[in-house]
Amino acid sequence: MKQVKRYRWSIILFMVIAALVIWKRPIGVDAFTISVTNLKEMLLLVPPIFVLMGLMDVWIPKETLTKYMGKGSGVLGYLIALVLGSVAAGALYIAFPIASLLMKKGARLSIVLFFLGVWSTSKLPVLLFEIASLGLPFTLIHVGVNLPLSLLFAFLIEKIEKTESVDALREKAPDRA
Structure with missing residues (x-):
């Protein structure tokens, strides 16, 4: 049952x-x-993707990920999220297990949310197709609007969300190793 x-x-x-x-x-x-x-x-x-996540889990220590994408990471954490989200391949449902792993390893909530925003709107393969199909001006407007808004909403959600619920979210994230 x-x-x-x-x-x-x-x-x-x-x-x-x-x-x-x-x-x-x-x-x-x-x-x-x-x-x-x-x-x-x-x-x-x-x-x-799960194999890649398992390798990331083993190869990237929690301390390293927290240093580069955690609370004190600053702009570098967002740049890493931008690169990770941009070079991604596959549908958005693949990004969620990766986001879960990032949360479990101590990445800042706004960085994880920005990563999801980049993955969903600004992957390089999609942008290349978009340029070919809809033109460079459209793509520049699309990216120029979506990336700042993804960043803004990531900050707002992190600001609004209570620390306890973010900690609970981290606890719910499954262990991979």
Whole structure:
């Protein structure tokens, strides 16, 4: 019963797709095909990310990460988050385990939030595609608006959030090693 509860949304999704295949076959087949494609993509991307996270967890001591991305890191921590988020590959759901690891190792909340903002809006591969598709002026405006806003909101959230809830968030972050 615990497994059913744990996977209830997957089961519900499967039942909805099965119902669609029965009543609206073309839509159901499309939904099934898209779901399988997304699952394959996720299964190809997630294991290497977890391996990378395991290596980061072992290779980068907590003290080093705290020094460069923790409370006293200053601008350097945000620059590291900018580089990490910019050179990223993959969908945003891959960034969350990395953000969890950063939190667990003592990174400042605003730096982790800025990293997520950069990952979601300013990855280099996406920017190159955006320049080719929408033009350089659009991309410059997009990045020029999104990066400062990501930084501003990261600071605001860190300022508003209570220390106890940030500590609780750190505690909830799973150990990787």
